[in-house]
Amino acid sequence: MLRPQNAWHVLVSLTFLFLLILVYSGKDPPQNINRISRNSSVRNINRAQLNLYSLQDDATMGKSRSETADRHLPLVQDPVICRYINNLTQKINKRSDSPFSAHIRIINVSDISTAHSFPGGHYYIYRGLIHLIKSEDELAAVIGHEIGHIAARHETESLSLGLPMGESPFLSGADYEYEADALGAQYARYCGYDPRGGIQLLTRISKLPFINTGDGPKRTPDVSKRIANLHQALETVPSPWPASSDQSAFLEMKRRLNELPAQSLNPDLPSFLDFNINTIPSPTKKKIRKRGQKYQRRHP
Ligand SMILES: [Zn+2]
Numbered sequence: 573m574l575r576p577q578n579a580w581h582v583l584v585s586l587t588f589l590f591l592l593i594l595v596y597s598g599k600d601p602p603q604n605i606n607r608i609s610r611n612s613s614v615r616n617i618n619r620a621q622l623n624l625y626s627l628q629d630d631a632t633m634g635k636s637r638s639e640t641a642d643r644h645l646p647l648v649q650d651p652v653i654c655r656y657i658n659n660l661t662q663k664i665n666k667r668s669d670s671p672f673s674a675h676i677r678i679i680n681v682s683d684i685s686t687a688h689s690f691p692g693g694h695y696y697i698y699r700g701l702i703h704l705i706k707s708e709d710e711l712a713a714v715i716g717h718e719i720g721h722i723a724a725r726h727e728t729e730s731l732s733l734g735l736p737m738g739e740s741p742f743l744s745g746a747d748y749e750y751e752a753d754a755l756g757a758q759y760a761r762y763c764g765y766d767p768r769g770g771i772q773l774l775t776r777i778s779k780l781p782f783i784n785t786g787d788g789p790k791r792t793p794d795v796s797k798r799i800a801n802l803h804q805a806l807e808t809v810p811s812p813w814p815a816s817s818d819q820s821a822f823l824e825m826k827r828r829l830n831e832l833p834a835q836s837l838n839p840d841l842p843s844f845l846d847f848n849i850n851t852i853p854s855p856t857k858k859k860i861r862k863r864g865q866k867y868q869r870r871h872p
Pocket residue numbers: 717721742748749752
């Protein structure tokens with residue numbers, strides 16, 4: 573018979589083993605993307621995810637940050653441009669795995685070429701990135717990529733795993749980028765876009781000597797691995813792939829955008845991208861803060 577101490581050890585070991593399996597089993601690998609259905613409710617891409625946050629936490633955190641961002645960023649207000657980008661985003665969001673509604677804004681800054689998303693479905697795309705985009709397929713890939721980050725709940729997953737607060741997983745987590753690329757290609761495909769749009773855009777970006785992603789111009793990040801990963805992910809995206817779509821609305825949006833005077837970012841912009849734990853009314857808050865502090869002590 574097991575003595576109480578031994579039973580305790582067995583229980584602790586089993587719990588630990590279970591947590592390890594949870595963490596390392598990962599989410600649906602790209603090989604499984606064939607199983608995507610037009611009805612996204614049949615799969616749960618986060619089923620094996622260790623995430624200490626609730627969906628409501630994601631929504632609360634994102635809402636607070638997007639309100640701050642909206643107050644401080646120069647946003648495009650042109651109704652035709654906003655309607656076009658919003659319609660495209662809603663269309664993709666509907667076919668995605670995201671349980672959140674989608675809110676997108678265009679930041680009227682030409683010399684920055686990136687996109688951001690906040691948990692809970694808040695999306696921002698810089699005008700500079702739209703300048704680099706040459707077709708609706710490519711734009712669908714970018715928006716699909718951002719929705720992929722939010723659907724897979726990358727930020728709260730990363731925080732749950734003990735990464736330091738404020739460190740955006742979007743900038744450092746290569747695996748998150750690959751997953752968002754693969755999800756974005758699937759979503760684009762199911763909305764009637766050529767899923768190779770992401771490859772076309774990344775290939776163009778890889779040939780640029782410099783790109784500004786918000787921290788000043790820097791050498792183009794090594795996107796060759798993302799391109800290779802996307803090629804692999806596309807092998808399992810069901811064919812036939814739609815031919816390129818009608819470009820007239822896309823070109824009209826670009827034309828109007830070109831006519832708008834660009835603005836610049838306020839140099840005293842608050843760091844709205846930082847994670848603010850105080851915005852989350854969660855019972856797990858204390859646990860998460862402790863993990864973050866421990867991580868920062870080990871990685872000064
Ligand atoms: Zn990303």
